[in-house]
Amino acid sequence: MIRSDLGNRQLLPAYHNSVGWLVMLFALCTCAFTGCGNSKATYKPNDLHAASLTREGSDLEPRGVAKAASALVEQWFGSLDAPRWPSEILGGELEAVRMDSVNRCAGPVGRGVDKVERGVYRKHCVSCHGLSGDGLGAAAMLLEPYPRDFRRGTFKFKSTPIGKKPTREDIHRTLYEGIPGTAMPSFRALEESKEFADDIDDLVEYVRFLAIRGEVERRIIALHVREGVALDETSEQLREVVRQVVEKWSSASSDQVTVPESPEFIHSPIKNPQEHSELMQKGKSHFESELTACVKCHGTSGAGDGTSQDYDEWTKDWTILAGIDPKHPSDWKEMKPFGALKPVLTKPRNFHWGAYHGGKSPSEIFKRIVLGIEGTPMPPVARAQNGNPGLTDQELWELVYYVMHLEDRS
Amino acid sequence: MISDVKFNFVKLWAWLAAMFIFPLIWVGGLVTTHDAGMAVPDWPGTYGYNLFLYPLSTWLYGPFDLLIEHGHRLLGSWVGLLVIFLCIAAWKSETRTWYRRACLGLLGAVIAQGLLGGFRVVLDERTIAMIHGCGGPLVFGYASFLAFASSRDWKHANASIHSKGLWRLAWILLAATITQLVLGAQLRHALPGTSPVGFMSMVHLHLTFAGIVTLVILGVYFLVRTYPYASEPGLRAPANALVGLLILQLTLGIGTWMVNYALPWSETMPSLARYVISAKGYWESMLVTAHQATGSLLIAFSTWLICRVGRRQIALARKPDSRNIQVQPSAAVKL
Numbered sequence: 001m002i003r004s005d006l007g008n009r010q011l012l013p014a015y016h017n018s019v020g021w022l023v024m025l026f027a028l029c030t031c032a033f034t035g036c037g038n039s040k041a042t043y044k045p046n047d048l049h050a051a052s053l054t055r056e057g058s059d060l061e062p063r064g065v066a067k068a069a070s071a072l073v074e075q076w077f078g079s080l081d082a083p084r085w086p087s088e089i090l091g092g093e094l095e096a097v098r099m100d101s102v103n104r105c106a107g108p109v110g111r112g113v114d115k116v117e118r119g120v121y122r123k124h125c126v127s128c129h130g131l132s133g134d135g136l137g138a139a140a141m142l143l144e145p146y147p148r149d150f151r152r153g154t155f156k157f158k159s160t161p162i163g164k165k166p167t168r169e170d171i172h173r174t175l176y177e178g179i180p181g182t183a184m185p186s187f188r189a190l191e192e193s194k195e196f197a198d199d200i201d202d203l204v205e206y207v208r209f210l211a212i213r214g215e216v217e218r219r220i221i222a223l224h225v226r227e228g229v230a231l232d233e234t235s236e237q238l239r240e241v242v243r244q245v246v247e248k249w250s251s252a253s254s255d256q257v258t259v260p261e262s263p264e265f266i267h268s269p270i271k272n273p274q275e276h277s278e279l280m281q282k283g284k285s286h287f288e289s290e291l292t293a294c295v296k297c298h299g300t301s302g303a304g305d306g307t308s309q310d311y312d313e314w315t316k317d318w319t320i321l322a323g324i325d326p327k328h329p330s331d332w333k334e335m336k337p338f339g340a341l342k343p344v345l346t347k348p349r350n351f352h353w354g355a356y357h358g359g360k361s362p363s364e365i366f367k368r369i370v371l372g373i374e375g376t377p378m379p380p381v382a383r384a385q386n387g388n389p390g391l392t393d394q395e396l397w398e399l400v401y402y403v404m405h406l407e408d409r410s
Numbered sequence: 411m412i413s414d415v416k417f418n419f420v421k422l423w424a425w426l427a428a429m430f431i432f433p434l435i436w437v438g439g440l441v442t443t444h445d446a447g448m449a450v451p452d453w454p455g456t457y458g459y460n461l462f463l464y465p466l467s468t469w470l471y472g473p474f475d476l477l478i479e480h481g482h483r484l485l486g487s488w489v490g491l492l493v494i495f496l497c498i499a500a501w502k503s504e505t506r507t508w509y510r511r512a513c514l515g516l517l518g519a520v521i522a523q524g525l526l527g528g529f530r531v532v533l534d535e536r537t538i539a540m541i542h543g544c545g546g547p548l549v550f551g552y553a554s555f556l557a558f559a560s561s562r563d564w565k566h567a568n569a570s571i572h573s574k575g576l577w578r579l580a581w582i583l584l585a586a587t588i589t590q591l592v593l594g595a596q597l598r599h600a601l602p603g604t605s606p607v608g609f610m611s612m613v614h615l616h617l618t619f620a621g622i623v624t625l626v627i628l629g630v631y632f633l634v635r636t637y638p639y640a641s642e643p644g645l646r647a648p649a650n651a652l653v654g655l656l657i658l659q660l661t662l663g664i665g666t667w668m669v670n671y672a673l674p675w676s677e678t679m680p681s682l683a684r685y686v687i688s689a690k691g692y693w694e695s696m697l698v699t700a701h702q703a704t705g706s707l708l709i710a711f712s713t714w715l716i717c718r719v720g721r722r723q724i725a726l727a728r729k730p731d732s733r734n735i736q737v738q739p740s741a742a743v744k745l
Contacts, residue, residue: 041602108534110448111476113457123445124689126602138600138609142671178686181676185689195473304677341606347677355683 041080041108041122044132044339045070046151049218051338052322053225060225062338068231069221075233076242077213080131081107089239096249097209101198105206120199121206128183133210135314136339143183146341149314150207151214153245154375157358159259159367162374165211165252171204173359180355208249215245257371259363260393266362266401276405283402286395292369292381294399297348302406304350310377315343346376354407365400420504420513421560423496427516428553428710430489435546435706437482439699442598444690446475447539453531456480461487486524493517496556512556519549540599544592547706551584554710558717563644569722571638576645577719579633583626583652584712590619591705598702620663623708627656630715642722648715655708662701669694 045066054062078084083106085099109119117123122131128147130137135149148155157174158166178186187203190196219241223229229237270276287294287302299305311319311326318335319326326332326343349356358368372380381399382390391399441447450456456464461483469480493516500513523545530538558564593616600609631653634645667673669687676682688694 044603108448109445110534111451111473113451115457115473115476117449117473117475119448122602127600131602136606138604138606139671140606141610142613144672144674178688180686181672181683183670183672183687185687187689189688189691193474350677350683353677353680353683355680 041131043070043074043080044130044134044136046132046134046214046217046221047338048318048335048340049151050221050225051335052318052324053222055322055324058225065221065224065231069217069224072220072231072233072238073213073217076216077209083209086242089242090246096212096246098205101202101205102209104198104202117196120202124187124199124203133207133214134339136341139183141341144344145182145312145346146314146344147183149214150211151218152314152317152375153211153215153248154313155211156373156375157364157368158371158374159257160252160255160371161257162372162380164255165249167253167256168204168208171207172200175200175203177359179357181353182357212245212249216242219245257367259366259370262362262366262400263394263397266397266404279398279401280405282395282398283400283405286391286399287402291389291391292399293379297377298351299348302351302403304348306348308377309345311343312346312377313375319343348378351403351406362397362400362404365403366396369396369399369403418503418560419499420496420509421557423492423499424513424553424557424560427489427492427496428550428557430485430492431546431550431553432703432706432710434482434485434489435550436699436703437478437485438543438546439702440478440695441475441482442539442543442702443695443699444475444478446479447530447536448534449473449475449479450483450531453528456483483527486520486527490517490520490524493520493553509556509559512559516549516552516556519545519552523549536599536601540595543595543599547591547709548588550706551588551709551713555713555717558714564717564721567644567718567721567725569642569726571642572726573639573642573645573719573722576630576633576639577723579626579630580712580716580719583623583630584709584716586619586623586626587705587708587712590616590623591709593619594702594705620660624656624660627652644718644722645715648711648718652708652711652715655704655711659701659704659708662697662704665697666701669697 045063046069047063047066050060050062050066050069054060054065076084076086076089083099083102085095085097085102104116104118105121107119107122109117109123111117126137127139128137128143129135129150130140130147133150135147137147140147153165155166155170158164158170160166160170174184175187176191177188178184187200190199220229220231220238223237223241224231229235232238265275265279286292287298288300294302295306296308297304297306315326318324318338318340319332322335324331324335329342332340332343354360356365356368358364358373368378369381370383372378381396382388383396384390384392441449452458454461456469459465464480469477493513497510497513497517500510504510504513523542526538526542526545529535530542593612596612597609597616600612627649631649633639634642634649639645664673668685669691672685672687673682676685
């Protein structure tokens with residue numbers, strides 16, 4: 001018997017010591033890490049916006065302002081687990097979101113006794129976009145580009161002009177297709193499965209809800225800081241903000257730009273090398289023209305190696321607009337405690353890879369050229385309409401053709 | 411001493427228990443990957459049914475998250491049954507008292523895991539899910555130890571050299587793999603409100619420990635090939651297996667990063683630039699789950715190494731002429 005063995009009796013304490021040490025290590029690690037977390041989910045006040053607005057010429061304490069604004073918005077739009085629609089302000093006329101979908105997406109993940117799945121946003125989106133849709137999810141710092149902050153109400157890939165809100169279909173397209181080369185996945189598999197078929201549509205509604213809520217929050221912070229409007233639930237000026245923001249989202253589909261019918265050469269495979277060469281030559285001349293100024297960012301070869309470099313609007317919002325130089329860490333780091341992430345320059349697309357963030361189809365590339373990419377340095381190319389100078393639709397399609405065929409070079 | 415019965419039921423049940431805990435961990439990992447922990451809102455029953463009487467058609471043809479969560483529970487029950495059989499067999503035929511007690515300990519650990527899983531559901535608490543997720547691989551390591559302790563090598567191990575260096579390295583490896591597991595669980599079970607800075611720190615720690623585990627495994631690999639360990643049969647197998655697992659795990663780790671966060675150098679290669687992550691896609695889910703499951707295997711294989719080295723330590727200490735062998739005095743006292 002091992003127990004009766006002298007040598008083994010001396011061995012056993014060694015085992016016990018090691019096992020005990022391991023148990024302690026495990027307990028320590030578990031307690032240390034889990035103790036840091038708080039499983040109660042609440043909206044995060046927009047400290048960064050308040051800090052950028054109060055940075056110069058204001059005595060207001062940014063966190064206090066952000067907290068008060070968040071509390072007020074919560075009265076109108078409800079909590080994370082129990083969202084509501086401010087019908088008392090909107091009078092039931094403006095229904096920019098479907099609240100049954102919002103309710104399904106909100107709250108913790110799980111199925112109820114009715115087997116209906118809830119918490120769809122936390123299941124699929126929260127790790128990057130954050131509970132409040134602030135783009136400050138747990139994994140935000142690992143991603144390039146950073147996850148989108150919905151609260152600005154700015155969306156990149158859409159079918160509406162700069163300054164207008166995206167349509168439901170625009171957000172749906174990004175969710176369905178994903179964004180190549182980034183952490184934004186495609187949720188195509190959900191729509192193709194029977195039990196999760198409604199998830200994308202419901203998520204679209206929730207993203208709209210978070211964007212509306214977040215923009216209202218931003219604008220009432222701005223009104224409070226700049227114009228001294230009291231953060232009072234009964235303030236008509238603040239209620240008007242809610243109406244304005246919701247109105248913009250409600251009318252998004254009417255702002256949609258229709259893509260003209262594409263010419264045959266866009267879709268048909270290259271049959272005539274001479275025709276291809278001519279189209280490429282025309283497209284290249286548009287690409288290099290001053291009117292489009294594509295080469296400034298995308299480079300003469302379209303490899304994304306142009307000379308112009310800039311930050312996106314989400315970064316400029318709290319840096320340049322707040323008097324901070326994003327290039328100097330000593331400057332921007334003062335905003336770090338408020339949730340600022342290291343400013344990163346936008347990367348113009350390298351067309352040789354054939355990876356288009358906003359979609360690969362000719363009509364999507366057409367939209368990116370004509371409408372620009374909101375929030376980024378990519379401007380809309382002027383379209384020749386009503387006597388205004390710009391590219392005609394035919395010329396724009398030639399440019400689309402050129403961009404699409406740059407991929408073949410690699 | 412292991413009993414000399416014709417058929418060793420203890421060994422059978424011990425190995426079966428360990429072998430079934432691995433798929434249990436895999437399915438549990440799938441539950442985490444698909445965030446399906448609350449797919450069944452009640453416990454211990456399933457939607458009001460007794461766990462074992464839940465209609466098969468609703469389970470198999472229902473939503474995927476329900477399929478894996480209920481499947482995880484059923485598999486857990488099956489593992490519990492196997493461990494009960496192990497305890498009965500050990501009580502009837504095992505002569506080693508510590509082993510019998512250890513079997514009871516395993517039963518307690520499996521029950522505790524089941525309770526943790528239950529509380530996670532009843533309280534809808536993600537933190538408990540994280541502890542449950544850490545506990546699973548530890549139970550797997552424990553069950554693996556009992557399986558190894560019932561093996562032929564345990565019975566017949568012999569040693570002519572003292573392996574203090576390897577012994578320490580094996581324990582360091584086990585500690586590092588467990589820490590790595592806890593860190594990984596932190597990333598997998600991150601609370602919705604976790605700050606990006608906190609998460610980033612955890613990622614850095616996870617990567618650091620990946621480096622430590624790599625170095626220790628390589629250390630073990632080269633140590634068992636050098637004098638005096640090279641002459642010791644039985645040490646190379648766990649070392650080789652650990653290196654194989656390490657290569658697999660590092661590959662899976664890179665893959666996991668890619669399907670979760672996209673690679674930071676995605677713009678340098680056309681294929682990476684064009685790659686679109688498929689949310690909850692089959693291969694993506696399997697890859698992430700495999701990374702977690704291989705982490706559990708690393709714990710089990712570290713345990714195997716400890717068993718092999720430790721058993722030789724014991725054999726050496728039991729030798730009547732062990733004092734004549736080159737043993738460091740301080741180590742001999744410890745042993």
